[in-house]
Structure formats: C-alpha cells, structure tokens
Amino acid sequence: MKKCECGSYAINDHLHGRDGTDQDLCDVCYWRKRAGKSSLDIVELLDALKETKHRLEKLHEMFDLATAGDKTLAIINTQLRKHLYEN
Numbered sequence: 001m002k003k004c005e006c007g008s009y010a011i012n013d014h015l016h017g018r019d020g021t022d023q024d025l026c027d028v029c030y031w032r033k034r035a036g037k038s039s040l041d042i043v044e045l046l047d048a049l050k051e052t053k054h055r056l057e058k059l060h061e062m063f064d065l066a067t068a069g070d071k072t073l074a075i076i077n078t079q080l081r082k083h084l085y086e087n
Helices: 027-067 071-086
Strands: none
Touching: 027 071
C-alpha cells in the first residue's frame, strides 16, 4: 500500500473528483495542492486588474487634457466613463 509524504494512506486517485494525477498524494494533500495554485492565480489576476485600473486612470487624465477645450468631446468623454464604470 502506498503512503503519502504526510504519512496518510488515504490515496484514492480515482475517487472524490480526482483525475488520476499526483498519485503519490493523499486526498487531502491532492486538494490542498490545487487550492494553493488557485490562490496564486487569483492573486496574479488581482495584481493585473490593479495595474489595468491604474493605466485606465492615466488614460482618462490624458483624455481630459486633450478634450478640455471641446464641449462635444467632453460630453463624449463623460458618457464613455459613465458607461465604463456602470458595467
């Protein structure tokens, strides 16, 4: 009988939604490993969203400066922002 590195013998690589990979891990270690990967993916996505938000704010500032003297463009700018932040 195989034993996991944590000492558990609860290796059921065909049960509980397991896909047959990581056959050396017990059920708990198997799902813990996958949860850790998901957490890292979420952190990376949040960082990318923060960077995108920062860049978008800079673009808005630049557009504000470019449209300052034109009422029509200023109205379009306002409508675009309203639509962007509502959705």
